[in-house]
Amino acid sequence: MTDPIRPRRMTGIGRVLVVVYAIMALAATGRSFVQIVRAYSDAPLAYTLSALAAVVYIVATLALVFAGSRGWYRVAWTAIVFELVGVIVVGTLSIFLPELFNHPTVWSVFGSGYLFIPLVLPFFGLWWLATHRPTVALTTDAEPAAAVRG
Numbered sequence: 036m037t038d039p040i041r042p043r044r045m046t047g048i049g050r051v052l053v054v055v056y057a058i059m060a061l062a063a064t065g066r067s068f069v070q071i072v073r074a075y076s077d078a079p080l081a082y083t084l085s086a087l088a089a090v091v092y093i094v095a096t097l098a099l100v101f102a103g104s105r106g107w108y109r110v111a112w113t114a115i116v117f118e119l120v121g122v123i124v125v126g127t128l129s130i131f132l133p134e135l136f137n138h139p140t141v142w143s144v145f146g147s148g149y150l151f152i153p154l155v156l157p158f159f160g161l162w163w164l165a166t167h168r169p170t171v172a173l174t175t176d177a178e179p180a181a182a183v184r185g
Contacts, residue, residue, distance in 0.1 A: 049099070052163055055156060056096040062149065063089035063141045070138070078138035084125060088141040088153070091118050095160065108169045115164065119157035122146060126154065 067085035075082055098111035126145035129136040136143050146153025
């Protein structure tokens with residue numbers, strides 16, 4: 036029987052990281068929802084990028100919570116690397132090609148509308164993942180046989 040997915044027991048910086056990711060997920064979701072409902076046709080690229088950022092933050096939050104599992108650990112790495120690339124690409128484009136982003140996104144100007152948290156957060160996330168790899172219980176076929184022998 037397979038164990039259900041359980042949240043990783045976190046302390047200290049791990050909890051803070053998850054809370055900040057959850058806040059960013061809520062903020063980006065709210066922002067993108069309002070932008071899309073009110074005036075999607077005004078800036079479809081910018082508003083779609085805000086919605087994409089929201090999805091990335093939601094996935095990253097869940098993946099960090101369940102990062103004790105190898106699968107979720109990989110999802111966390113993927114989401115956070117994607118986030119970092121998104122912040123750098125959108126941030127750079129919003130400075131050098133501002134006509135693409137007449138309306139701000141979560142990642143515009145490297146997240147300046149969010150106190151640059153979108154720029155700094157993925158570095159902390161990647162550091163945390165690198166220093167908190169999931170543990171693997173090592174068992175061999177020889178262990179049960181030894182236990183049976185007595």
